[in-house]
Amino acid sequence: MSHHKARICIVGGGFGGLFTALGLTGVGDVTLVTSEDHFTFTPMLYEYVSGEVEAWHIAPRYKELLDDRVRLIRGDVTEVDFAAREIAIGGRVSRVAYDMLVLAVGGATNYWGIEGAEEHVMPFRKVAHADALRQRMIDTLDSIPPDAAPQDARRAATFTIVGAGASGVELATKMADLLHDAFARRGLRGEPRVMIVEMGGQVVPGMDAEIRGVVENALRDAHVELHTGTRVRQVLPHAVGIEHNGQQSEVETSGVIWTAGVKVSPLIERLDVEKDKRGLVVVEPTLQVRGHKNVFALGDIAFYKDVVPSLSGTAQLAFQQSGLVIDNIQALLDGSPPGAKHFVELGEAVSLGTESAAVLAGGRVIDGALARQARFALYTSRLPTWQHRLRVGASWFFGGKPPRPLGL
Numbered sequence: 001m002s003h004h005k006a007r008i009c010i011v012g013g014g015f016g017g018l019f020t021a022l023g024l025t026g027v028g029d030v031t032l033v034t035s036e037d038h039f040t041f042t043p044m045l046y047e048y049v050s051g052e053v054e055a056w057h058i059a060p061r062y063k064e065l066l067d068d069r070v071r072l073i074r075g076d077v078t079e080v081d082f083a084a085r086e087i088a089i090g091g092r093v094s095r096v097a098y099d100m101l102v103l104a105v106g107g108a109t110n111y112w113g114i115e116g117a118e119e120h121v122m123p124f125r126k127v128a129h130a131d132a133l134r135q136r137m138i139d140t141l142d143s144i145p146p147d148a149a150p151q152d153a154r155r156a157a158t159f160t161i162v163g164a165g166a167s168g169v170e171l172a173t174k175m176a177d178l179l180h181d182a183f184a185r186r187g188l189r190g191e192p193r194v195m196i197v198e199m200g201g202q203v204v205p206g207m208d209a210e211i212r213g214v215v216e217n218a219l220r221d222a223h224v225e226l227h228t229g230t231r232v233r234q235v236l237p238h239a240v241g242i243e244h245n246g247q248q249s250e251v252e253t254s255g256v257i258w259t260a261g262v263k264v265s266p267l268i269e270r271l272d273v274e275k276d277k278r279g280l281v282v283v284e285p286t287l288q289v290r291g292h293k294n295v296f297a298l299g300d301i302a303f304y305k306d307v308v309p310s311l312s313g314t315a316q317l318a319f320q321q322s323g324l325v326i327d328n329i330q331a332l333l334d335g336s337p338p339g340a341k342h343f344v345e346l347g348e349a350v351s352l353g354t355e356s357a358a359v360l361a362g363g364r365v366i367d368g369a370l371a372r373q374a375r376f377a378l379y380t381s382r383l384p385t386w387q388h389r390l391r392v393g394a395s396w397f398f399g400g401k402p403p404r405p406l407g408l
């Protein structure tokens with residue numbers, strides 16, 4: 001098959017799919033089908049909530065990243081017909097035919113079947129979710145009378161974050177800083193209440209022990225209440241039911257933000273391919289879907305055996321895997337055998353409030369304001385396309401912007 005005629009269809013424009021499309025631009029007849037009109041650099045979604053970065057920094061439109069050699073279709077793929085080599089897209093009559101297919105649709109929020117969760121919690125995976133959360137904090141603050149008693153102001157400004165993984169602690173420290181700042185600016189008495197509810201026994205499980213120590217201190221400094229060994233039983237419109245050591249209680253809350261789990265996307269649930277017990281698509285070491293030599297899967301939807309546990313379900317992994325998919329599609333088009341690769345941990349970085357972060361690089365942990373700058377520099381280098389990196393790098397000059405107070 002000649003390179004230029006090969007129809008390569010990539011489904012999903014996140015870390016796995018977008019970087020694959022960028023790497024294959026010009027190699028074949030490339031089509032990217034994806035739900036939204038922009039990429040999302042999720043590791044900086046917290047900074048977007050706090051206004052330290054803007055949407056154009058972390059959620060550039062595909063039109064700005066891809067040139068016209070990539071055909072862009074905005075839509076949700078609803079079905080893959082492996083026999084006919086076609087995909088169906090919601091709302092479109094005509095199907096898209098492919099010679100090579102890359103599946104990179106990522107995960108979806110997992111509510112674990114908890115009563116009321118799907119209806120009442122705020123998920124946190126997209127720019128739209130971050131916008132809704134910021135607005136919820138502003139609306140909550142606006143509803144507190146200036147002369148409210150400290151305990152009433154605190155009750156009104158209670159937010160509950162479910163999950164103490166990196167996402168939960170990054171979000172909690174950011175929200176706590178923003179809400180404390182807003183209390184001071186508005187002259188409100190007392191202090192806001194930000195709590196994390198975590199079923200397990202510790203924060204950031206799987207991360208380096210030294211980073212964990214830094215994270216625990218940061219949570220204390222930010223006055224974030226940490227409830228480990230605590231299970232969410234039920235979510236109501238303005239309250240959350242929890243259980244700790246068999247004791248049940250209900251906490252009034254202005255928002256429950258869910259960072260406690262990912263499940264496979266509905267498209268993958270429907271796909272008739274071999275999967276592991278979590279529903280992930282089983283791939284060969286070449287990232288080819290088992291039994292389908294011309295179909296690749298990567299990122300959050302793929303079960304890849306040779307990977308350290310802390311890497312699975314990360315942007316780092318999806319990004320590295322895109323390099324292997326690019327090489328292997330080129331190899332197949334050249335008539336060469338596809339290869340395998342060992343993926344490595346590229347370091348850990350956690351944002352801790354609006355002034356600080358913790359970064360593990362080269363076996364050393366740094367924290368504080370310097371780590372915040374290092375994290376910005378690191379993430380600038382991971383953004384897609386050198387043109388976008390340059391624009392963002394010039395705009396941030398390593399430190400981002402000061403946070404934007406809530407309501408301004």
Ligand SMILES: Cc1cc2nc3c(=O)[nH]c(=O)nc-3n(C[C@H](O)[C@H](O)[C@H](O)COP(=O)(O)OP(=O)(O)OC[C@H]3O[C@@H](n4cnc5c(N)ncnc54)[C@H](O)[C@@H]3O)c2cc1C
Pocket residue numbers: 011012013014015016017033034035036042043044045075076077078104105106107124125126167265267298299300301313314315316317318
């Ligand atoms: C708030 C947050 C913070 C995170 N922070 C970090 C971090 O600091 N470091 C890290 O390594 N990882 C982080 N992650 C995890 C990381 O975002 C994921 O592991 C990574 O995005 C997975 O890449 P992916 O390509 O598999 O999927 P995604 O990046 O999720 O991309 C999937 C794409 O597919 C599209 N799509 C979905 N369904 C369909 C469909 N049916 N048809 C067409 N398109 C579809 C989606 O719109 C999306 O564009 C974070 C995740 C979140 C939510």
